[in-house]
Amino acid sequence: MARGRPRKNVAVTIEDTKPKITCIGCGCDNQKNFYQARDDNRKFFGKVPYCKDCIQKIFQNYLRKYAENYNLALYYTLRKIDLPYIHSAYTGALQNVTNPDAKIQGLDNILSAYMKSMAFAEQNGWGSTFDDSVGEDQIDGLSSYDDVVKVKRKINRGSTNTQDFDIIEMDADELVQKWGRFDDDDLAYLESEYMDWEEQLNGIVDKFVDIMVKQVCLQMNEIRHDRENGVPVEKKLAALRNLIKDSGLADLQNNEAASQGVGMTARDIEFHRPVREPDKELNDVDNIGEILIGFLGGTSRAIGKENEFTEVFDKVYDKYTIDIIDNLRHQYGLDFGRQGGDSDAQSHDNDKTQEESIEVKD
Ligand SMILES: [Zn+2]
Numbered sequence: 001m002a003r004g005r006p007r008k009n010v011a012v013t014i015e016d017t018k019p020k021i022t023c024i025g026c027g028c029d030n031q032k033n034f035y036q037a038r039d040d041n042r043k044f045f046g047k048v049p050y051c052k053d054c055i056q057k058i059f060q061n062y063l064r065k066y067a068e069n070y071n072l073a074l075y076y077t078l079r080k081i082d083l084p085y086i087h088s089a090y091t092g093a094l095q096n097v098t099n100p101d102a103k104i105q106g107l108d109n110i111l112s113a114y115m116k117s118m119a120f121a122e123q124n125g126w127g128s129t130f131d132d133s134v135g136e137d138q139i140d141g142l143s144s145y146d147d148v149v150k151v152k153r154k155i156n157r158g159s160t161n162t163q164d165f166d167i168i169e170m171d172a173d174e175l176v177q178k179w180g181r182f183d184d185d186d187l188a189y190l191e192s193e194y195m196d197w198e199e200q201l202n203g204i205v206d207k208f209v210d211i212m213v214k215q216v217c218l219q220m221n222e223i224r225h226d227r228e229n230g231v232p233v234e235k236k237l238a239a240l241r242n243l244i245k246d247s248g249l250a251d252l253q254n255n256e257a258a259s260q261g262v263g264m265t266a267r268d269i270e271f272h273r274p275v276r277e278p279d280k281e282l283n284d285v286d287n288i289g290e291i292l293i294g295f296l297g298g299t300s301r302a303i304g305k306e307n308e309f310t311e312v313f314d315k316v317y318d319k320y321t322i323d324i325i326d327n328l329r330h331q332y333g334l335d336f337g338r339q340g341g342d343s344d345a346q347s348h349d350n351d352k353t354q355e356e357s358i359e360v361k362d
Helices: 052-065 070-081 087-098 107-118 142-147 172-179 184-200 207-228 234-246 249-258 262-272 288-302 308-320 324-332 344-358
Strands: 034-036 047-051 148-154 165-171
Touching: 034 052, 034 107, 047 052, 052 070, 052 107, 070 087, 070 107, 087 107, 148 172, 148 184, 165 172, 172 184, 184 207, 207 234, 207 249, 234 249, 288 308
Parallel strands: none
Antiparallel strands: 034 047, 148 165
16 A cells, blocks of 8 residues: 555656556555566556555455464465465465574565565466465365355344354355355355344245345445444445345344244254254163163073174173172182183183073074
């Protein structure tokens, strides 16, 4: 941005014969404040159409959005300005800014350090646009942003506590289909607001309502962004208010809240609180399963049939088994004519072999 910076009188050079670029973000035209773009699509100016200051601003916004993940912020910045993301160049830049002897230091300089290395892009074979990126799969946190989107869903209707939410993982592709080409953070916000409306209205079945709710969510998202960027939001807020009023959503919401039938409540529960598979250990707290196994296994054993029930029975009831003979042997130090037989496990095995040899096999 040129604001607050005196415009320099650039000496007349060969550069001046070239067409002059103006930043599409802030309108500045200091030709030295632009990064080079070598691809054919931008050959007229041969420059990235955002000035360096605006790119720094874009980077800072992504940094905030992705919780100070410098790698991810750099990646999304390069996506926006259409320059290649080269992972090895990133790690190189990272080494440079963390090296105590380096001229430019500190993670905040990672963007300029990366851009410096881009001067060697051609000789390194790094390509010239974002499509030429290499090594995105090594970016921490990127894959999780791309396959699924974590959407927050408020739990308590009408609750003002923003901590009351579930996190639902939703397919990113599906959300893009529904909302269009937004990044994951926007998608998560839009879907979360939509679900909130869905709950307030006890489901959205009407096409018109669906369209209006989407418009409201999109408007809210814009307001959110403007707020983040310090842009006044009064106009957009007024538009949002009108949208909600004119679409009848406000009335609809009040009506729905007043009368929720049993069917809707059941649907509500199914949709928002589906029964989950219980934990393995909580599967059978009353031990009904064990009783069944005890009965089936015990009966099978009694009628001389070895099958999967007796197998499970042996396994499950093993810890409750008291071997009287074994105990006696230990107590009196007696040897019933067996070899070894000191270890429990071993004597157990021996018992079984004996039993099995007695039993009549079918
Ligand atoms: Zn600019």
